[in-house]
Amino acid sequence: MEIATRVWNHRWKIDPIVRSLIDTDFYKLLMCQSVYHNRRDTQVTFSLINRSSNVPLAKLIDEGELREQLDHIRSLSLTRGESTWLRGNTFYGKRQMFRPDFMEWFENLRLPPYFLERVGDQYELTFEGSWPEVMLWEIPALAVLMELRGRAVLNHMGKFELQVLYARAATKLWEKIERLRGQPGLKIADFGTRRRHSFLWQDWCVQAMVEGLGDGFTGTSNCLIAKNRDLEAIGTNAHELPMVYAALAEDDEALARAPYDVLADWHREHEGNLRMILPDTYGTEGFLRNAPDWLAGWTGIRIDSGDPETGAEIAIRWWQERGEDPREKLVIFSDGLDEEKILELYHKFAGRVRVSFGWGTLLTNDFRGLTPDDRLAPFSLVCKAISANGRPTVKLSDNPNKAMGPAEEIARYKRVFEVGEQERHEVVV
Amino acid sequence: MEIATRVWNHRWKIDPIVRSLIDTDFYKLLMCQSVYHNRRDTQVTFSLINRSSNVPLAKLIDEGELREQLDHIRSLSLTRGESTWLRGNTFYGKRQMFRPDFMEWFENLRLPPYFLERVGDQYELTFEGSWPEVMLWEIPALAVLMELRGRAVLNHMGKFELQVLYARAATKLWEKIERLRGQPGLKIADFGTRRRHSFLWQDWCVQAMVEGLGDGFTGTSNCLIAKNRDLEAIGTNAHELPMVYAALAEDDEALARAPYDVLADWHREHEGNLRMILPDTYGTEGFLRNAPDWLAGWTGIRIDSGDPETGAEIAIRWWQERGEDPREKLVIFSDGLDEEKILELYHKFAGRVRVSFGWGTLLTNDFRGLTPDDRLAPFSLVCKAISANGRPTVKLSDNPNKAMGPAEEIARYKRVFEVGEQERHEVVV
The missing domain is CATH 3.20.140.10 (nicotinate phosphoribosyltransferase)
Structure with missing residues (x-):
């Protein structure tokens, strides 16, 4: 056997x-x-x-x-x-x-x-x-x-030292999940593949989220784990699209248009929840100010840098200016989140917009404080x-x-x- | 497979x-x-x-x-x-x-x-x-x-809730082991079979002690685990011997003699580390006061009830009165120990006697504080x-x-x- x-x-x-x-x-x-x-x-x-x-x-x-x-x-x-x-x-x-x-x-x-x-x-x-x-x-x-x-x-660690390390990491995550659960309408997805501690650990974290958060866990960005665990695969687009489109621009005018060209291509291909704006590549304020009107009709905005509250307020104001109802719009926070920040943003924005969270590194790799010298942080x-x-x-x-x-x-x-x-x-x- | x-x-x-x-x-x-x-x-x-x-x-x-x-x-x-x-x-x-x-x-x-x-x-x-x-x-x-x-x-617990429960229990034990290790000459054995959380958990605790304490872990009272893990089986005798011998005594005189009869039988059968006195069945003070001289030559005393410091001081005084050198005698503490008590007793008596600990329930079943209402305590x-x-x-x-x-x-x-x-x-x- x-x-x-x-x-x-x-x-x-x-x-x-x-x-x-x-x-x-x-x-x-x-x-x-x-x-x-x-x-x-x-x-x-x-x-x-x-x-x-x-x-x-x-x-x-x-x-x-x-x-x-x-x-x-x-x-x-x-x-x-x-x-x-x-x-x-x-x-x-x-x-x-x-x-x-x-x-x-x-x-x-x-x-x-x-x-x-x-x-x-x-x-x-x-x-x-x-x-x-x-x-x-x-x-x-x-x-x-x-x-x-x-x-x-x-x-360099002993067998039981290892077991206790993972025991501590598991406990740490579970305590976060316990603080997150029971918040009506709180939606969180795993975005932690790239900086995960390990594949097996990410897989464990995802399963713990499934059991601990129930419907509050919307899925994982990791396709293999989504497939193996029968979960939703989550994600839309990232900075590399506007970055490469922008680099290819022949002059300043084309450069200024590049981020919108990206989304025009995207618009043709996708609808619904996939129509998410990532506005911060070259500054959120300018991006929204100069955005074509059809973008205001998109489903939502992902906020991935800067102060997230400021970012969300800018988005809300922009939708209002363009005659959209922010309460029907989706804001996905995805930058440097941990459970405290998630709860803070949730309490601040739930009801004003539809709020969702892409929880990354501190979901799948929070080994801070678990080893001497923090060598696993x-x-x-x-x-x-x-x-x-x-x-x-x-x-x-x-x-x-x-x-x-x-x-x-x-x-x-x-x-x-x-x-x-x-x-x-x-x-x- | x-x-x-x-x-x-x-x-x-x-x-x-x-x-x-x-x-x-x-x-x-x-x-x-x-x-x-x-x-x-x-x-x-x-x-x-x-x-x-x-x-x-x-x-x-x-x-x-x-x-x-x-x-x-x-x-x-x-x-x-x-x-x-x-x-x-x-x-x-x-x-x-x-x-x-x-x-x-x-x-x-x-x-x-x-x-x-x-x-x-x-x-x-x-x-x-x-x-x-x-x-x-x-x-x-x-x-x-x-x-x-x-x-x-x-x-009634979910799969991951269970994993986290054991993660917490493992962490709790490991933190105790971390506090106990590095004390020169500190000797501890597992006495936790009877009130263990479970067999598998006791087995885990014993292995964690092996890795965490090294030579400071002297073995386990559990024969099956000692056999499976190639460890020393630890133990000598318990209250049931004097209790039954005493119950069988025909009169008060025979009753007063019963606890010594037990040890006389034991003396014939065993030597060395097995010659441990358990003096508290009918009160330590009286037992030692009336003990025959040959008992003072035994290897040591196990202290299993009452205030352990008082018990150890009584033993030391008794050995001194009988012309024995307490520094060559073994005192085994085995009543309601946890790591703090172990360290306290170790610091108090190391050097004055040879000190050893039989760590029971709070080694193999410290699930206190790990579930709501403490239902696993x-x-x-x-x-x-x-x-x-x-x-x-x-x-x-x-x-x-x-x-x-x-x-x-x-x-x-x-x-x-x-x-x-x-x-x-x-x-x-």
């Missing part, structure tokens, strides 16, 4: 962290399809950026092990069951969300090569190639680095498009600490998008 | 709590051998006594389930591996602790019938028959009632010899709250053993 399992397990040369191409965020696949249809020939470079320079990834993680994990991801292809699930499932009430031509392309996909180099105590990890292929590296690359860093710490790692067809990308967001791109381009974007003084917020995770 | 396991598990009509005759305290087997050789024909009655009347066992536990568990215990016999372990193992450095005639008897033993009746919200559970047979019911009967009461609470359940050859037994101990027996007999014993005023201590577990 157990013998066969053990023999099987011993065959693995490594313990693979990412074992499926759909162990990724749902919005990646939605965006990938959109990119595949609209901009498939765009050449992009994605790069890993560790915003927490105090975490010396190259000292913690063996380069050989990292390469093994990344090579393993390159060996993955969509399984028949995964393909069936994507083709046959109903997402946000809609059948055949993924069209046959995209699915055929996806079924034949292997992820493109990666480029890895140690520079000081950090790794430079980049991916180059056609946009729809390269973009699918983002989530698995982040998950691999996060989990390898965790393993480097866990390797999550840190701020991202993997972003840094160039498109040879031109640098820029992100501003509503928090200058999250801005990225060459300084002169940042200045240009600030001018074009009429971004004034911005408030700085510490980036925790 | 898993199919066969599940089919196998479905065959069980019940989930048996006690699955082995050596899932019991080591001292029970040592005493059983002594009784088998010295008093095998004594007819005794053992009875369950729930000192926590606020725990309505008969309301919580289904009588049918209780009978099934007790019936299952009656179906058990010593397995070949268990017999081999008892025959072949070295206990306290001595080979063949259990002699062939005793082992042959034990191999053929089935536990005698039980008598169960519901009276109000409690169960009357008694066992009658020859002493060496009946005495082996004590530990499994207690373990069954404790675990059935736990199951009655756990049955341990409670004070005992199973005692209440009569021998038709005469009632009496226990006084150093705490009047632990005294048992008919009032007139208690008065007689107090007179014979010259027990004066006693300090009352709350019995927690």
Whole structure:
């Protein structure tokens, strides 16, 4: 009985962290399809950026092990069951969300090569190639680095010390869930794939949310977990769309229009809950001020940087100005949430708008305070498009600490998008 | 693979709590051998006594389930591996602790019938028959009632709620272990079989102690766990020996001598670490005052009721008066310990005597504060010899709250053993 399992397990040369191409965020696949249809020939470079320079990834993680994990991801292809699930499932009430031509392309996909180099105590990890292929590296690359860093710490712990570590982490999450439950209409989804402690831990967290929150848990952004646990896959779109569209703009006028071009493409493809505006890429205020009227008819706005209350108030005012009833609009908060912030925002906005939360890192990786020196605390790692067809990308967001791109381009974007003084917020995770 | 396991598990009509005759305290087997050789024909009655009347066992536990568990215990016999372990193992450095005639008897033993009746919200559970047979019911009967009461609470909990419950309990124990470790020479054994939360939980606690305390963990009183985990089995003797010997005494003079007769029999059979005095059955002060000189040569004293510091000081003074060096003597504390009390006693007595701890209920069943209404908190359940050859037994101990027996007999014993005023201590577990 157990013998066969053990023999099987011993065959693995490594313990693979990412074992499926759909162990990724749902919005990646939605965006990938959109990119595949609209901009498939765009050449992009994605790069890993560790915003927490105090975490010396190259000292913690063996380069050989990292390469093994990344090579393993390159060996993955969509399984028949995964393909069936994507083709046959109903997402946000809609059948055949993924069209046959995209699915055929996806079924034949292997992820493109990666480029890895140690520079000081950090790794430079980049991916180059056609946009729809390269973009699918983002989530698995982040998950691999996060989990390898965790393993480097866990390797030195005893069996029962490990059990107690997970016992403490489980208790910590459960206490958050206990504080969150019983709030009528509170809706929360798991957005924690990219910076999760590990796959198994994310899977545990999701199941705990199912039992603890019941209907208050709307689903997970992780497609593999959604499939395995029969849950809703959650997500819409992200900054990479306006960032790449903007980089491709030929002049300032085209640049100013780029974020709306993204959503015009999106508008043609999607409706209902998928029509979510992510307005902060180049400053929320300017984006909404200059937005075409049809955008006010969209379902809602996701608030992913800056002060979330301010962001929500700006959105509410904008809807009112455009003659929309904010009470029918959806606001999704998704930036650096923990249960206290969730409850605070819920109490402030429930009733004024429809409120929902995309809970990420502090759902699936709150190991803060559980080890000496806090060596398992999550840190701020991202993997972003840094160039498109040879031109640098820029992100501003509503928090200058999250801005990225060459300084002169940042200045240009600030001018074009009429971004004034911005408030700085510490980036925790 | 898993199919066969599940089919196998479905065959069980019940989930048996006690699955082995050596899932019991080591001292029970040592005493059983002594009784088998010295008093095998004594007819005794053992009875369950729930000192926590606020725990309505008969309301919580289904009588049918209780009978099934007790019936299952009656179906058990010593397995070949268990017999081999008892025959072949070295206990306290001595080979063949259990002699062939005793082992042959034990191999053929089935536990005698039980008598169960519901009276109000409690169960009357008694066992009658020859002493060496009946005495082996004590530990499994207690373990069954404790675990059935736990199951009655756990049955209403969700899967993740359960996981978090155990996560919290594990964390709680680990934090105790963290406070206990790093104290040079601190020695602790598991004495928690009888009032454990469950067998699996005790097994977990023991393994956590092994990893967390290292050499500071000396072993477990549970023979099955000692065998499975390759640990020392720990224990010597208990109150039932003087209680039954005393009940059998024909007159006051014989009564006064009974506790020493017990130890004279023990002296012939054992040496070294097994020569431990349990002086409190009829009051520690009187026992030591009237003790024969050869007892002062024994290895140590176990302190199991009353104020432990007072008990240890009395022992130290007694050794000094008898010309013994207390620093060479062993004091084992075993009454109602938790990690704070252990540390307090350790700091007070380390260096003055050799100190050791038998940690029971709050090691293997500290579920206090982990459920609403504290429905999993341990409670004070005992199973005692209440009569021998038709005469009632009496226990006084150093705490009047632990005294048992008919009032007139208690008065007689107090007179014979010259027990004066006693300090009352709350019995927690």
